[in-house]
Amino acid sequence: MTDQVTLYAFNCGWFQCNPGYYVEGDEGPQMRAPVPTYLIEHPKGRAMFDTGMGQRYRREQDNPLPADKIGLEWFEGMDVATRLKAINVDPASINWIINSHLHIDHCGGNAHFPNATVIIQASELETARNSEQRYLYTAEDYDTGQPIKAVSGEYDLFGDGTVRIVPTYGHTPGHQSVIVKLAGGDVLLAGDCCYTERNLDVMVLPKATTDMELGMETYRRLDTLRKRGTHIMFGHDGLQWKHVTEGVPFLL
Numbered sequence: 001m002t003d004q005v006t007l008y009a010f011n012c013g014w015f016q017c018n019p020g021y022y023v024e025g026d027e028g029p030q031m032r033a034p035v036p037t038y039l040i041e042h043p044k045g046r047a048m049f050d051t052g053m054g055q056r057y058r059r060e061q062d063n064p065l066p067a068d069k070i071g072l073e074w075f076e077g078m079d080v081a082t083r084l085k086a087i088n089v090d091p092a093s094i095n096w097i098i099n100s101h102l103h104i105d106h107c108g109g110n111a112h113f114p115n116a117t118v119i120i121q122a123s124e125l126e127t128a129r130n131s132e133q134r135y136l137y138t139a140e141d142y143d144t145g146q147p148i149k150a151v152s153g154e155y156d157l158f159g160d161g162t163v164r165i166v167p168t169y170g171h172t173p174g175h176q177s178v179i180v181k182l183a184g185g186d187v188l189l190a191g192d193c194c195y196t197e198r199n200l201d202v203m204v205l206p207k208a209t210t211d212m213e214l215g216m217e218t219y220r221r222l223d224t225l226r227k228r229g230t231h232i233m234f235g236h237d238g239l240q241w242k243h244v245t246e247g248v249p250f251l252l
């Protein structure tokens with residue numbers, strides 16, 4: 001059963017910022033981190049975990065974000081729809097979108113999936129709708145007309161334990177991650193509950209955490225899972241991403 005689940009990773013753009021943004025206290029030149037999306041294929045359907053960012057962050061190759069600027073960017077061919085089509089997956093065939101949370105760099109590609117149901121924690125949806133931080137929560141990204149399934153806490157997508165949505169609160173009030181059971185073991189797609197492997201190694205949260213206590217609780221849970229052999233894919237980790245082969249079945 002478990003070998004019937006296939007996972008694909010894609011980088012749909014870049015998040016450029018200083019190291020201290022990820023790990024409070026770190027210093028150095030600006031870093032470029034990936035903006036990952038994942039396709040999960042299961043005999044009962046296809047799900048995306050996060051969808052990248054919207055059209056407004058697209059830049060031309062010869063006009064990238066200036067090296068000293070913090071921000072998001074993607075270039076032609078990097079959007080999630082183009083990435084899927086390149087492996088012969090029609091975006092219209094996607095049944096579910098699991099958004100880790102509703103910040104601009106995680107749901108900006110939702111509009112590419114007209115037939116999907118969006119699965120989100122109820123508390124995240126409420127936060128997005130009531131937020132005054134419109135630069136982080138933008139309705140044109142997360143409010144794209146598909147049905148929304150609001151869940152609270154854990155949710156087993158296919159009822160067989162192969163794709164488990166788990167709450168990982170802290171970065172935002174309703175952040176969630178996914179644990180995918182592959183033939184070779186479990187992979188936890190963290191999203192922004194943990195930006196980089198270094199965050200977990202030093203157990204230091206970024207300043208961009210809405211609830212430090214919940215964030216640290218999430219780190220402790222991830223650390224325990226990691227020690228037990230779960231492979232964690234971090235949210236924006238340029239170093240880890242160097243070892244990822246995109247667009248092919250993810251192997252452990």
Ligand SMILES: [Zn+2]
Pocket residue numbers: 103105106192235236
């Ligand atoms: Zn992010």
